[in-house]
Amino acid sequence: xxxxxxxxxxxxxxxxxxxxxxxxxxxxxxxxxxxxxxxxxxxxxxxxxxxxxxxxxxxxxxxxxxxxxxxxxxxxxxxxxxxxxxxxxxxxxxxxxxxxxxxxxxxxxxxxxxxxxxxxxxxxxxxxxxxxxxxxxxxxxxxxxxxxxxxxxxxxxxxxxxxxxxxxxxxxxxxxxxxxxxxxxxxxxxxxxxxxxxxxxxxxxxxxxxxxxxxxxxxxxxxxxxxxxxxxxxxxxxxxxxxxxxxxxxxxxxxxxxxxxxxxxxxxxxxxxxxxxxxxxxxxxxxxxxxxxxxxxxxxxxxxxxxxxxxxxxxxxxxxxxxxxxxxxxxxxxxxxxxxxxxxx
Amino acid sequence: xxxxxxxxxxxxxxxxxxxxxxxxxxxxxxxxxxxxxxxxxxxxxxxxxxxxxxxxxxxxxxxxxxxxxxxxxxxxxxxxxxxxxxxxxxxxxxxxxxxxxxxxxxxxxxxxxxxxxxxxxxxxxxxxxxxxxxxxxxxxxxxxxxxxxxxxxxxxxxxxxxxxxxxxxxxxxxxxxxxxxxxxxxxxxxxxxxxxxxxxxxxxxxxxxxxxxxxxxxxxxxxxxxxxxxxxxxxxxxxxxxxxxxxxxxxxxxxxxxxxxxxxxxxxxxxxxxxxxxxxxxxxxxxxxxxxxxxxxx
Amino acid sequence: xxxxxxxxxxxxxxxxxxxxxxxxxxxxxxxxxxxxxxxxxxxxxxxxxxxxxxxxxxxxxxxxxxxxxxxxxxxxxxxxxxxxxxxxxxxxxxxxxxxxxxxxxxxxxxxxxxxxxxxxxxxxxxxxxxxxxxxxxxxxxxxxxxxxxxxxxxxxxxxxxxxxxxxxxxxxxxxxxxxxxxxxxxxxxxxxxxxxxxxxxxxxxxxxxxxxxxxxxxxxxxxxxxxxxxxxxxxxxxxxxxxxxxxxxxxxxxxxxxxxxxxxxxxxxxxxxxxxxxxxxxxxxxxxxxxxxxx
Numbered sequence: 001x002x003x004x005x006x007x008x009x010x011x012x013x014x015x016x017x018x019x020x021x022x023x024x025x026x027x028x029x030x031x032x033x034x035x036x037x038x039x040x041x042x043x044x045x046x047x048x049x050x051x052x053x054x055x056x057x058x059x060x061x062x063x064x065x066x067x068x069x070x071x072x073x074x075x076x077x078x079x080x081x082x083x084x085x086x087x088x089x090x091x092x093x094x095x096x097x098x099x100x101x102x103x104x105x106x107x108x109x110x111x112x113x114x115x116x117x118x119x120x121x122x123x124x125x126x127x128x129x130x131x132x133x134x135x136x137x138x139x140x141x142x143x144x145x146x147x148x149x150x151x152x153x154x155x156x157x158x159x160x161x162x163x164x165x166x167x168x169x170x171x172x173x174x175x176x177x178x179x180x181x182x183x184x185x186x187x188x189x190x191x192x193x194x195x196x197x198x199x200x201x202x203x204x205x206x207x208x209x210x211x212x213x214x215x216x217x218x219x220x221x222x223x224x225x226x227x228x229x230x231x232x233x234x235x236x237x238x239x240x241x242x243x244x245x246x247x248x249x250x251x252x253x254x255x256x257x258x259x260x261x262x263x264x265x266x267x268x269x270x271x272x273x274x275x276x277x278x279x280x281x282x283x284x285x286x287x288x289x290x291x292x293x294x295x296x297x298x299x300x301x302x303x304x305x306x307x308x309x310x311x312x313x314x315x316x317x318x319x320x321x322x323x324x325x326x327x328x329x330x331x332x333x334x335x336x337x338x339x340x341x342x343x344x345x
Numbered sequence: 346x347x348x349x350x351x352x353x354x355x356x357x358x359x360x361x362x363x364x365x366x367x368x369x370x371x372x373x374x375x376x377x378x379x380x381x382x383x384x385x386x387x388x389x390x391x392x393x394x395x396x397x398x399x400x401x402x403x404x405x406x407x408x409x410x411x412x413x414x415x416x417x418x419x420x421x422x423x424x425x426x427x428x429x430x431x432x433x434x435x436x437x438x439x440x441x442x443x444x445x446x447x448x449x450x451x452x453x454x455x456x457x458x459x460x461x462x463x464x465x466x467x468x469x470x471x472x473x474x475x476x477x478x479x480x481x482x483x484x485x486x487x488x489x490x491x492x493x494x495x496x497x498x499x500x501x502x503x504x505x506x507x508x509x510x511x512x513x514x515x516x517x518x519x520x521x522x523x524x525x526x527x528x529x530x531x532x533x534x535x536x537x538x539x540x541x542x543x544x545x546x547x548x549x550x551x552x553x554x555x556x557x558x559x560x561x562x563x564x565x566x567x568x569x570x571x572x573x574x575x576x577x578x579x580x581x582x583x584x585x586x587x588x589x590x591x592x593x594x595x596x597x598x599x600x601x602x603x604x605x606x607x608x609x610x611x612x613x614x615x616x617x618x619x620x621x622x623x624x625x626x627x628x629x630x631x632x633x634x635x636x637x638x639x640x641x642x643x
Numbered sequence: 644x645x646x647x648x649x650x651x652x653x654x655x656x657x658x659x660x661x662x663x664x665x666x667x668x669x670x671x672x673x674x675x676x677x678x679x680x681x682x683x684x685x686x687x688x689x690x691x692x693x694x695x696x697x698x699x700x701x702x703x704x705x706x707x708x709x710x711x712x713x714x715x716x717x718x719x720x721x722x723x724x725x726x727x728x729x730x731x732x733x734x735x736x737x738x739x740x741x742x743x744x745x746x747x748x749x750x751x752x753x754x755x756x757x758x759x760x761x762x763x764x765x766x767x768x769x770x771x772x773x774x775x776x777x778x779x780x781x782x783x784x785x786x787x788x789x790x791x792x793x794x795x796x797x798x799x800x801x802x803x804x805x806x807x808x809x810x811x812x813x814x815x816x817x818x819x820x821x822x823x824x825x826x827x828x829x830x831x832x833x834x835x836x837x838x839x840x841x842x843x844x845x846x847x848x849x850x851x852x853x854x855x856x857x858x859x860x861x862x863x864x865x866x867x868x869x870x871x872x873x874x875x876x877x878x879x880x881x882x883x884x885x886x887x888x889x890x891x892x893x894x895x896x897x898x899x900x901x902x903x904x905x906x907x908x909x910x911x912x913x914x915x916x917x918x919x920x921x922x923x924x925x926x927x928x929x930x931x932x933x934x935x936x937x938x
Contacts, residue, residue, distance in 0.1 A: 051539070052542075054667065055666050055667055056664075073539075074542055074547055080540070082539070099541075103550075390779075391772065391776060392775075394779055394787055410785050411789065411790045411793060412778070413790070414791065459678075460677070462674050466674075467672060471668075475679070486876070486924060488901065488920075489917035490693075492689075492913055492914065494689045516682070516685055579770050583901075594771075595770075597770045597771060598883055601770070601887055614775070617768055618767055621766035621767065621768070622766050625766035632765070
């Protein structure tokens with residue numbers, strides 16, 4: 001598989017704030033790559049640099065091996081879907097979709113079948129004559145996607161295209177987006193702060209923090225083998241638990257997720273339940289251990305506050321940085337809202 | 346203190362007056378409408394006077410010891426004699442005023458649209474500095490600019506030409522146009538231009554093909570506003586006029602400050618006023634303080 | 644000379660590199676250049692020329708003669724008269740504009756019509772307004788104001804007989820013409836004040852006057868500054884209206900500039916007065932900005 005898009009030591013800063021700090025990354029042909037990170041970490045800036053609407057301070061961006069760092073956006077043959085869809089309000093749906101073709105001087109008799117074909121694929125044939133202000137958010141998203149697809153680009157940039165949809169529509173749109181990408185077989189570069197989207201959509205996910213990729217891997221690996229404690233905390237419903245640990249003579253910390261600990265009366269470790277919160281089929285228990293460390297556990301049964309529970313850690317990852325008392329740490333900003341509240345109710 | 350008061354007094358938030366004491370409300374309303382009537386009379390009276398001067402016989406207006414307050418002796422003769430006066434030809438002046446006003450309006454768009462786009466895209470600090478410059482231009486006394494600018498115009502052989510008057514009047518029109526259009530550009534969705542560029546449009550097409558059509562109402566308003574400022578302008582036009590044909594306002598100025606037939610001033614004043622009264626009514630919703638205020642508040 | 648990069652290839656020249664990195668900021672600046680060129684040549688260059696001319700005569704490259712000559716002719720008096728008109732007109736306009744804007748901030752039947760009426764004077768050309776007012780407040784005991792007063796058996800009045808009467812007439816006429824602009828700006832300001840502030844103030848026991856003092860004025864502060872800047876600067880510039888109504892008694896700076904320029908004394912004497920006028924505008928703007936930015 002050949003490399004479609006390449007960041008080669010790319011840097012970008014706004015004043016003193018580094019949004020891209022010497023980033024190198026290869027994205028393969030046909031890959032669905034998700035850039036995941038909290039808000040305000042410069043995810044969109046990366047996308048905009050690929051599109052050419054944001055300049056690069058240093059380094060090179062290559063598409064199909066060709067240096068495009070200083071190429072104008074309209075010469076890059078890429079499609080982009082913006083967060084607010086940026087539909088042209090003075091054009092109807094048909095004209096919006098036809099616009100990129102018109103810019104490439106396609107004759108109108110060639111434009112029409114292309115527009116109709118893509119509209120059919122996305123199920124928006126009936127609204128082609130409508131004004132964009134007259135259609136729903138979900139339809140707007142489809143129109144934006146149709147406009148991106150219509151001229152057969154080989155690289156798609158999508159900037160949080162699902163975040164403006166309400167939860168119900170978003171679920172369906174997410175699945176559909178994945179299918180479209182598979183059918184097209186083209187490279188998608190997708191930015192989001194929602195780890196669920198990364199999990200469902202991505203072939204690989206790059207987690208960005210302070211202008212660098214903390215880890216680039218399939219999502220399951222981010223979850224199972226976080227490269228840093230920051231990722232351990234950021235990925236997952238609740239932050240990872242940490243305990244001081246020595247492994248092969250190295251002192252550091254042991255990290256485990258709540259579901260990697262088995263709560264049972266025969267467990268080797270003990271902790272006292274401080275807060276218990278039911279989430280679906282199980283309860284998250286925020287517990288304090290005798291050594292002062294705070295951890296999350298997961299139990300199928302409801303456990304009363306103040307009870308002592310015993311557990312075994314069945315899986316763990318090892319970090320070289322030491323664990324601090326009082327962990328889990330506060331969640332990083334921009335963390336998904338599914339984190340159960342830790343305070344008393 | 347405010348918070349406590351509003352929290353504890355939630356029940357009392359309803360205005361007490363309407364149900365319990367209707368007479369108080371009525372008195373308030375009467376006061377309001379009385380004020381409105383008095384202010385309206387004050388604002389309309391001079392315009393009414395312009396109408397009387399134009400249509401009442403002159404012996405009941407400018408030549409009367411007690412000018413008649415009612416349109417009792419209506420006549421067309423003021424307008425007819427004023428507009429057909431051979432010493433002060435009306436039509437050439439009106440054509441000139443029209444011509445200059447259209448040039449000012451067109452220039453206001455030609456310079457103003459790009460400027461407003463640029464200001465709406467520049468970093469805030471730089472845009473603020475440039476907006477301040479436009480604001481200062483708006484505050485410079487016309488007469489201090491009009492006199493020295495005659496020198497290069499004379500050298501260039503443009504003194505007295507319509508273009509020379511338009512170029513100076515543009516100083517009044519351009520800042521207003523720019524403030525109005527910057528607001529319009531800023532009101533557009535941020536990524537529209539980027540989308541257009543990614544979709545394959547060049548930079549100029551993205552601005553003029555995609556953005557500009559979206560602010561056409563503001564553009565029309567700017568043009569009319571610039572047109573109106575020029576139509577009414579008389580300081581630059583007075584310093585730079587060509588003696589054979591001054592603009593309408595300059596004709597009025599020269600006539601009423603002691604040269605020529607006062608009926609000419611009467612007729613010209615009325616004719617000059619009609620289009621702008623209509624324009625003000627049309628432009629009402631674009632004459633907004635936000636745009637002006639944004640200039641200095643940053 | 645080319646500097647080697649990491650890859651060993653030639654780096655772009657530093658200037659080109661800077662331009663490239665800031666391409667997205669520089670590009671919009673290109674759009675502003677025509678306006679900058681235009682105002683530099685047609686506004687700032689003449690402004691500086693005025694100051695230069697004010698220190699010159701046809702034979703001398705630098706002299707204070709123009710200023711000295713104007714002082715002898717009564718420059719200080721012209722300044723005083725101009726300031727009198729500026730202060731009076733600003734006070735009257737703002738008082739009227741506050742009343743009109745506070746009415747337009749409410750909703751009532753006929754609001755649209757009243758809003759249109761409040762804006763109409765903007766469209767009346769200054770010379771036309773001056774002429775209409777010269778027919779309302781003439782000096783010879785006639786005029787429409789005297790017609791009105793005769794209904795209640797008052798007058799006739801000779802409005803322009805004293806200097807303060809004449810300047811007062813100019814103040815009244817000018818305020819009629821220009822209150823609308825202040826109204827436009829204040830209405831925007833009123834719209835920006837949250838209604839809840841008034842409710843909170845009312846609950847705290849503030850009457851209409853104290854609501855004006857503690858809610859309206861602070862909320863309108865920046866709008867008042869803008870209106871003061873625009874109107875104050877234009878007020879100093881008052882010319883045709885005054886000249887049509889009162890001629891040159893008493894004399895204003897602008898009228899004197901016009902007369903010096905047209906009387907064949909040339910642009911040098913006129914420029915000295917014009918430079919004084921510029922100075923007054925500058926001082927006024929500085930004062931308003933200093934007071935307006937004070938917390």
